[in-house]
Amino acid sequence: MPEPRRLPEPRRRSAPATRAAILDAARARFGADGFDRVTVREIAADVGVDPAMVIRYFGSKDALFTEAAEFDLELPDLTGVAPEDLADALVPRFFAVWEDSAGFLSLLRAATTSKVAADKMLELFTRQVSPALAAAAVDRPAERAALVGTQILGLALSRYVLRVPPLVAMSHDELRAWIAPVLTRYLTGPAAG
């Protein structure tokens, strides 16, 4: 009985494969511990590779972070959505982004400490969130979008970084039910001032 032909476990990965592995490990570490607390050596150890490879493939720790903190919100188009349905269209999308990749948490953690990260978060907001929300705001789109941002970021910070127990205990649906009317109000309610 002949041995089944088996593809040999490659002792060396292809360059794109290790590069991707490093990027994954970086996302996880940055998301969990923040930019400053993570060392290139740790990331390399996670992948089982020499620290020099991290620099080889990404150039520097900063460049690695920049790539690890990249992600797409893919917010839905809100034009023509009824006000009472706005939040229900948005909130699940945010949960998905927070829990899928560690990119967002990486960025959030870094943004409180690093100017570049804060600017990147701001750019993400003005380029992805603000335009999407503008389609739903009855007036003052910039202000209304910013207010929605405070609530969304506050929830992410409290539930995923600080892990406030009551928030961790609540389900997605419960949270959506609490948050939705607030977002609707910010977007379509009477303006202040």
Add this chain to the structure above:
Amino acid sequence: MPEPRRLPEPRRRSAPATRAAILDAARARFGADGFDRVTVREIAADVGVDPAMVIRYFGSKDALFTEAAEFDLELPDLTGVAPEDLADALVPRFFAVWEDSAGFLSLLRAATTSKVAADKMLELFTRQVSPALAAAAVDRPAERAALVGTQILGLALSRYVLRVPPLVAMSHDELRAWIAPVLTRYLTGPAAG
């Protein structure tokens, strides 16, 4: 005309004076840059003193931070306050804390990166914020207080750390007008789920 008797500028401060000066400088630095990015050497240089004194008076950088991030919210007693007046009693207090001492910002910046800081923030919340808000919540006090926390923290993060332009541009009064109904709803509105 005799020279007025002048207390000689002491070339050496008293120990409590330098200790206090170090603590002030630490608060400012930690509030602006976060725990990891701040060095003991910087703080010492701000005060015009040798780095060794920082350790001498506080034991370690960690211990210094712990003391620098200490502050009191002094939230008012909310028992008997009418629902529509709740937020107006609370919001100005938060603005004051955020803008007065750098203690809160120090803690917020550190909390995204350090477990101890995050726990300290959580303790602050459960020991000061939650009890005060419980007096105003119609039911589920823990959950309602946590939700208020998300909005408050989100505003602090967006306006003072990320410096989202529309939020920076708005006055205290405008922000209060936007935020107040939301806090009221979280505390006294219909429960979700």
Add this chain to the structure above:
DNA sequence: GAGTTAAGTCAATGACTGTTGACTTATCCT
């Protein structure tokens, strides 16, 4: 004014860090 004590300096240590360049080794092609 001598002597004690408190306030502050100084230099060094040991541990990490990101980053580099020279080297080694597996894999593929012919």
Add this chain to the structure above:
DNA sequence: AGGATAAGTCAACAGTCATTGACTTAACTC
């Protein structure tokens, strides 16, 4: 088989950091 090339290792550098202990100097007391 043998060389070319990609993948990966290795040791070291140059810098920074918190922390330490021995030392110096000012201020106060008797």
